[in-house]
Amino acid sequence: FKVFSGPAQDPKGRVVALCLPKGGDLTRREIDEYTKFVGIYGAKGLAYIKVNEWAAKGGEGLQSPILKFLPDATVNDIMTRTGAQDGDLIFFGADRASVVNEAIGALRVRLGQDRGLMEPGWRPLWVVDFPMFEHDAANARWAALHHPFTAPKEDQLDLLETDPGACLSRAYDCVLNGSEIGGGSIRIHRDAVQRRVFQLLNISDQQAEDRFGFLLKALRFGCPPHGGIAFGLDRLVMLMTGATSIRDVMAFPKTQTAACLMTSAPSPVDEVQLKELGLRLRARA
Structure with missing residues (x-):
């Protein structure tokens, strides 16, 4: 079949x-x-x-x-x-x-x-062992699944050149009842490893210096292993209140176009404000 x-x-x-x-x-x-x-x-x-x-x-x-x-x-x-x-x-x-x-x-x-099969109660869990990369078939290249500064597992560094698809990252998500409420990773803290990841992602040494020179310079001077996690408190409040949309618990929710229905933002800007910021509006062609 x-x-x-x-x-x-x-x-x-x-x-x-x-x-x-x-x-x-x-x-x-x-x-x-x-x-x-x-x-x-x-x-x-x-x-x-x-x-x-x-x-x-x-x-x-x-x-x-x-x-x-x-x-x-x-x-x-x-x-x-x-x-x-x-x-x-x-x-x-x-x-x-x-x-x-x-x-x-x-x-x-x-x-x-x-079908009414959902069980009541809280079901928290950690999601770990994320893949480091995903293959972009349309462009025939590897892309970072999370971002290019996430550290690979220490015992899998050789896979960066031999089998990138099998390389796992040191990223983690905290999930509650199917909703992600927090996520983060251990970051790359060695210059040589960061450059190997950039090479895999087709980022040349010159491009890396132009775009991330400040980071590479910091890594060359030496920095300790570091990482963290960011929690979405609004998502957690949504679950606690039983709301079905995160907008229901946001103090100032925006539409998909980033407009605020309560304050009518964004509002027109006068010439004085534009001049102060060095901006000029152009009519669409």
Whole structure:
């Protein structure tokens, strides 16, 4: 089945199964709506298997347009791995790992909300072992996943030249109930390591000096290992109050165009203020 076998054999691909308890009552229309939803994240489709009477009928108790492509042994493995029971529904994601992670991750949250599966209470966690880099296929180059000053793990420095995609960073996020409330990293504090990262990102020595000369100079003089974390208190307040939008807890929320509806900012600027700042307005062509 090429839809699955292609991504499964691709080092950058991934195939996942998501079992929805008691999801067998979903209509075709509802499944189509979820298919459109994962399309927002780049997924090309959403395969599924409805588990009607697996316990009594085995494969004949399953319902799906993809079953004709799957050998019995594969179906048995799927049922075992997912732990699906009669009345459940299994969704599948198969594509590049980045697409599958985003699409099926978002689907999992959406299903939990729609089906009332969210558990009450606080669930904090740390996210660690972020990749250092992601490959920009459009421009055929590596890009920093966080920023180019995040330190790689000390025992993985050799991967900077040999396998950048496998190199992990010393970055971390604090997540509460699915929302990031804080994040940070240990920073690069050695000039030689910083230059190796710049070279990987196609930043020449001259470009590095022009753009980050002040930082490289500080590293050459010597600085201690350093890092930190920034917390978003407004996001935390949003969760504590049960609000669904961070704008509900901001004292002076802005629109997506950075306009303030309460103060009507930005407001017109007179010539005196512009002259004081050395600015001049030009009409659009």
